[in-house]
Amino acid sequence: xxxxxxxxxxxxxxxxxxxxxxxxxxxxxxxxxxxxxxxxxxxxxxxxxxxxxxxxxxxxxxxxxxxxxxxxxxxxxxxxxxxxxxxxxxxxxxxxxxxxxxxxxxxxxxxxxxxxxxxxxxxxxxxxxxxxxxxxxxxxxxxxxxxxxxxxxxxxxxxxxxxxxxxxxxxxxxxxxxxxxxxxxxxxxxxxxxxxxxxxxxxxxxxxxxxxxxxxxxxxxxxxxxxxxxxxxxxxxxxxxxxxxxxxxxxxxxxxxxxxxxxxxxxxxxxxxxxxxxxxxxxxxxxxxxxxxxxxxxxxxxxxxxxxxxxxxxxxxxxxxxxxxxxxxxxxxxxxxxxxxxxxxxxxxxxxxxxxxxxxxxxxxxxxxxxxxxxxxxxxxxxxxxxxxxxxxxxx
Amino acid sequence: xxxxxxxxxxxxxxxxxxxxxxxxxxxxxxxxxxxxxxxxxxxxxxxxxxxxxxxxxxxxxxxxxxxxxxxxxxxxxxxxxxxxxxxxxxxxxxxxxxxxxxxxxxxxxxxxxxxxxxxxxxxxxxxxxxxxxxxxxxxxxxxxxxxxxxxxxxxxxxxxxxxxxxxxxxxxxxxxxxxxxxxxxxxxxxxxxxxxxxxxxxxxxxxxxxxxxxxxxxxxxxxxxxxxxxxxxxxxxxxxxxxxxxxxxxxxxxxxxxxxxxxxxxxxxxxxxxxxxxxxxxxxxxxxxxxxxxxxxxxxxxxxxxxxxxxxxxxxxxxxxxxxxxxxxxxxxxxxxxxxxxxxxxxxxxxxxxxxxxxxxxxxxxxxxxxxxxxxxxxxxxxxxxxxxxxxx
Numbered sequence: 001x002x003x004x005x006x007x008x009x010x011x012x013x014x015x016x017x018x019x020x021x022x023x024x025x026x027x028x029x030x031x032x033x034x035x036x037x038x039x040x041x042x043x044x045x046x047x048x049x050x051x052x053x054x055x056x057x058x059x060x061x062x063x064x065x066x067x068x069x070x071x072x073x074x075x076x077x078x079x080x081x082x083x084x085x086x087x088x089x090x091x092x093x094x095x096x097x098x099x100x101x102x103x104x105x106x107x108x109x110x111x112x113x114x115x116x117x118x119x120x121x122x123x124x125x126x127x128x129x130x131x132x133x134x135x136x137x138x139x140x141x142x143x144x145x146x147x148x149x150x151x152x153x154x155x156x157x158x159x160x161x162x163x164x165x166x167x168x169x170x171x172x173x174x175x176x177x178x179x180x181x182x183x184x185x186x187x188x189x190x191x192x193x194x195x196x197x198x199x200x201x202x203x204x205x206x207x208x209x210x211x212x213x214x215x216x217x218x219x220x221x222x223x224x225x226x227x228x229x230x231x232x233x234x235x236x237x238x239x240x241x242x243x244x245x246x247x248x249x250x251x252x253x254x255x256x257x258x259x260x261x262x263x264x265x266x267x268x269x270x271x272x273x274x275x276x277x278x279x280x281x282x283x284x285x286x287x288x289x290x291x292x293x294x295x296x297x298x299x300x301x302x303x304x305x306x307x308x309x310x311x312x313x314x315x316x317x318x319x320x321x322x323x324x325x326x327x328x329x330x331x332x333x334x335x336x337x338x339x340x341x342x343x344x345x346x347x348x349x350x351x352x353x354x355x356x357x358x359x360x361x362x363x364x365x366x367x368x369x370x371x372x373x374x375x376x377x378x379x380x381x382x383x384x385x386x387x388x389x390x391x392x393x394x395x396x
Numbered sequence: 397x398x399x400x401x402x403x404x405x406x407x408x409x410x411x412x413x414x415x416x417x418x419x420x421x422x423x424x425x426x427x428x429x430x431x432x433x434x435x436x437x438x439x440x441x442x443x444x445x446x447x448x449x450x451x452x453x454x455x456x457x458x459x460x461x462x463x464x465x466x467x468x469x470x471x472x473x474x475x476x477x478x479x480x481x482x483x484x485x486x487x488x489x490x491x492x493x494x495x496x497x498x499x500x501x502x503x504x505x506x507x508x509x510x511x512x513x514x515x516x517x518x519x520x521x522x523x524x525x526x527x528x529x530x531x532x533x534x535x536x537x538x539x540x541x542x543x544x545x546x547x548x549x550x551x552x553x554x555x556x557x558x559x560x561x562x563x564x565x566x567x568x569x570x571x572x573x574x575x576x577x578x579x580x581x582x583x584x585x586x587x588x589x590x591x592x593x594x595x596x597x598x599x600x601x602x603x604x605x606x607x608x609x610x611x612x613x614x615x616x617x618x619x620x621x622x623x624x625x626x627x628x629x630x631x632x633x634x635x636x637x638x639x640x641x642x643x644x645x646x647x648x649x650x651x652x653x654x655x656x657x658x659x660x661x662x663x664x665x666x667x668x669x670x671x672x673x674x675x676x677x678x679x680x681x682x683x684x685x686x687x688x689x690x691x692x693x694x695x696x697x698x699x700x701x702x703x704x705x706x707x708x709x710x711x712x713x714x715x716x717x718x719x720x721x722x723x724x725x726x727x728x729x730x731x732x733x734x735x736x737x738x739x740x741x742x743x744x745x746x747x748x749x750x751x752x753x754x755x756x757x758x759x760x761x762x763x764x765x766x767x768x769x770x771x772x773x774x775x776x777x778x779x780x781x782x783x784x785x786x787x788x789x
Binding site: 095096099100103121123124125127128151152154155188189190191192193194195334335360361362363364365366367368370371372373374375378379380381382385388389392 | 545699785
């Protein structure tokens with residue numbers, strides 16, 4: 001716990017220094033600067049200390065001493081390994097997680113190391129083993145329940161919502177449920193309609209659940225460790241297409257007690273003209289789009305949500321109050337989705353008055369996922385869709 | 397004279413063998429082939445049944461050739477799919493059926509095309525036996541507009557008349573099959589539904605719910621468990637407290653059948669179909685079979701079983717070889733004739749693969765269509781609010 005606080009302080013200090021440094025260097029339009037100052041003051045007046053720390057704590061990609069390159073799969077694997085070692089009550093169950101090393105090899109080597117008691121292969125019976133996992137959590141163990149993909153969680157969703165999410169409330173605090181449900185979410189490549197759905201909005205809808213959606217290896221590592229250590233049910237939405245993608249991880253991130261706070265978004269890229277808010281794989285698309293737009297003089301601020309619920313509205317608001325423009329980007333369907341929620345919250349909060357244009361969502365197309373490659377490519381948000389939308393919003 | 401003819405025909409046959417097999421014109425008349433033969437087949441294990449299917453099966457020459465051709469077509473089609481997948485022309489999931497051909501072909505031999513069938517994702521063989529063509533199956537695998545689902549479904553979502561796929565979610569197809577059976581009973585059309593699932597799915601709760609309702613309501617459903625010993629990487633011993641899948645229906649009568657013998661499967665299916673059509677309600681068949689490939693193309697299939705095991709099944713129990721040996725040793729067909737069929741099949745597969753790789757992808761206009769049936773066209777939201785797409789039924 002102390003590490004979390006120390007971490008935050010470090011971020012604050014670093015951020016403040018860099019911000020001060022930048023102020024000396026960059027030439028931003030005075031309108032944007034005024035807006036930024038106004039935003040800070042307003043924030044401060046509105047909610048005091050926490051707001052200030054939010055403004056100060058706007059992190060962006062650092063180039064700390066890179067210790068090692070780790071892909072998302074290995075980051076998840078190492079996180080689980082370390083947490084299994086740290087706490088005997090942690091165990092993993094799911095289909096093919098043990099002897100097969102995991103359907104996507106995320107749990108490779110764990111059965112060999114920890115054995116049958118702690119890494120359990122289940123039959124193909126999601127409703128049953130999800131219930132068993134929740135029951136084990138009731139009795140004080142800390143299960144990690146893997147769904148081979150989140151599509152199959154629909155077979156077990158009653159256990160996730162009714163048995164896990166609501167129990168602490170129904171018992172008036174007597175029965176916590178320290179469980180993590182994890183697995184790949186959203187679209188993959190060529191796996192067609194029944195295997196490509198995004199469940200961020202479905203689970204994000206439910207009080208009592210924490211819903212996390214990491215993008216890169218640092219997210220995966222820090223958030224999974226935090227999820228396992230959290231005493232609440234956490235829905236952990238991974239992405240199959242990100243598993244093999246490598247990222248540089250600093251020594252600090254590789255520390256065995258490195259955790260990221262659940263419920264805090266991260267500004268991956270500072271910008272002044274428009275805010276792009278996204279989660280999971282689409283964060284990468286936003287950064288790619290931002291790089292292209294930068295060549296045309298448009299500076300995008302890219303916010304990586306990291307957590308779907310609880311939603312870090314403050315970070316989004318602070319960014320929108322700075323840039324005046326908002327685009328949300330997600331892989332899931334538009335209707336009643338993550339982007340819809342963000343837009344609604346912005347409407348209802350102080351950032352609305354700072355919008356110079358309506359907030360817009362970039363989403364997956366509102367159809368079941370087709371199989372043929374050309375159709376599939378056109379069913380998901382592409383970088384060109386993000387660029388197009390940014391330009392439309394900025395009236396370019 | 398007879399002797400002369402025999403010598404000449406032998407010589408002709410001999411020279412034909414040295415050259416291309418296509419030189420062979422049947423130098424023996426059909427009158428020389430045995431028109432039908434009766435074979436002993438393995439006794440089935442019974443659960444809650446006094447009698448089972450007969451211990452012998454009669455096979456006519458025509459049936460034999462038909463089964464041979466169909467099984468060979470499935471085999472070659474699956475191997476071609478393997479090739480195309482490795483060339484990345486087929487993507488996503490691809491679950492191959494080679495080794496299990498006797499099940500699909502035997503089942504179809506015991507029912508008619510006006511009966512209904514539903515299975516899980518290892519469905520290419522059934523799509524064929526249920527009336528699909530190799531061309532449209534392969535074009536679906538490669539995601540082209542000529543595919544059986546216009547390229548929109550892919551490997552696991554192929555449909556034909558009275559064939560309800562092709563289902564991606566393990567176990568979900570079983571209650572669906574009972575629903576089809578309910579409709580058959582409701583409409584009084586004397587049809588039945590065959591509802592297939594694997595050894596992995598056999599532990600699914602929804603299957604037991606389906607057993608219960610089908611029995612209560614005496615639905616005309618044949619539950620068939622294709623037990624190929626492994627659910628992805630998990631063997632039956634590691635996933636089931638009871639591996640006697642034909643008994644798992646408890647109060648539902650069951651039979652356990654050698655799924656590598658097309659005649660066993662056919663006779664068992666005929667027996668089961670008669671049971672259903674007599675109004676007795678559901679019956680359960682366990683087919684003991686084997687898949688040569690891994691669970692899917694992303695599974696090499698040798699981390700949880702040995703190559704020796706696969707080889708042993710191939711050499712001792714291959715369904716196509718078994719039928720071929722039976723026909724040849726009973727003079728029901730000639731080697732050349734079967735070779736001709738092989739060549740014809742190979743050509744059919746090649747043509748289909750050619751079509752499947754050259755047919756264009758579906759048009760973008762098709763992206764949003766088929767959301768609702770019998771509806772007016774309506775607007776669909778694209779990736780951005782300015783991307784307006786249209787859906788037609």
